[in-house]
Amino acid sequence: MSEDLESRLRAALRPVAPGDEFTRNLIARVTKDQGPEANARGARGRSSKPSAWWLSASMAASLLIAAGVQHHLQERRETQRGLEARRQVIEALRVTSQKLNLAYEVIKSESSPRADDEPGV
């Protein structure tokens, strides 16, 4: 019975061919992909692959460098702004100090007793 079923299965599962039109289309499609033009296309594709890789790699590197330079310039600008602010504060302090000194001198000179003002003279 088992052998009988197996032989019936073999008979039922004998390979069948697809339609002729399908076969023709299949061969045309696959061989078209392998033809000389496709080979040339493939070769171009292969040769353009590394350049595409290099292009993207160099673009990424350029972006990184640009970002680095931008960061560096910004830091430098901030440092310069800080130095300028410090210089201005020092200048302001210097001017203030001068003014105070001047005011002090005026007050001092005004408050010190003059000889002709001395009582009893």
Add this chain to the structure above:
Amino acid sequence: MNEAAPGFSDEQLAKARSGDTAALGSLIQAHQRSVYSLALRMLGTRELAEDLTQEVFMQLNGSLKSMASNTHLQFWLRKVTTYRAIDQLRRRSRIEMTPLDDEAPLVSTADGGDPLLQRHLQRLLLELSPPARAVLLLRYQEDLDPIDIARTLDMPINTVKSHLKRSLEILRQRTPHPERSRCEDQST
């Protein structure tokens, strides 16, 4: 049947590898029956089988350079076809299948066998799980032994054997025995 497909030699394969389109055409003609039949009986419809056959040969075109021999090529075709078919069946847990009666002949009746019985076996085959179906097809359509089936499907040999045993049991239970049917016919 582990030998290479008849009508196609390793020399022709070498020509196809080097870009000879005529040799590639011969390769397709020599191997398309096996690929198409596996696809058809795995997926159940002619349309899906044709799509899968085309996909497999397009993939082969990209991998042709790595084919060492015609035997290797045949092994690769069976493996890729069954894997892709199982994948498709898993993705769509239930494919809407065209009734088998409307399909192109799924079975060959050249041996004078009972076409109704063969069609019945075909229907039962589509009810098996995709891996069990693949095992049965590789065994009875491609005539591979369990060791080669295990190698093709990357499956332990014991799993292959249990699939075969279980599937045959299911088919046996659900297939009328000709002798018994004849007796029943006579008794009525």
